[in-house]
Amino acid sequence: MSILSNLFKRNTDTGAIKVLDREAYGKAIAGSKINLVDVRTAKEYSSGHIKGAKNIDLFQKEAFNKAFSKMDKEIPVYLYCQSSMRSQKAAKRLVKMGFVSVFDLKGGYRNWNH
Template sequence: MSFLSSIFGNKSEASDKIKVLDKKEYATAISGKKVQLVDVRTANEFSGGHIKGAKNIDFFNQAAFEKSFSSLDKTKPVYVYCRSGARSQKASRKLLEMGFSQIFDLKGGYSRWS
């Protein structure tokens, strides 16, 4: 491990496990299959509209976030999204720390979905 990667973390390892998909790729990946699809926005944002089949796990409520994700299968892909993509990027990095190995994030978030 290089000096810089020890300070800043190994970004390439994270990017290998976190894939950002555009709307079309994301839609194809989640359609017709039972997937772990998670909206990491607040309950209020979720109730204003969400992707069909998504489970709401609020990123800002860290205790509930960790508890809810601990019940998901870490060996299966998890698809996350938020409003614009920033929160879901943070959530994705947190999921890596929790042991998830296949994380897919919606580029631009729900605002690009609808």
């Protein structure tokens, strides 16, 4: 059982990633010091984004890594994309980079606007 629990834990542990609904996410980003990041493309970002969000495109891997490497890993990061698919990938990448608290907007920007 010990071996199975350890394997199971490693495979399902998302580290510090938490998915928040629109209401909880909105309250959280209005609060203390955070990093709010839109991981969509620049075109998507320019068509509308959450106020105060910085655009760091997940698909621009080198620029993505460089931008996040300059951030304090102890400050919570709030991510979103259009539907939560890219932001989940970004969240996993950030946990591997050593970020302590990563939050994702459930349903993405599409959910934010409705």
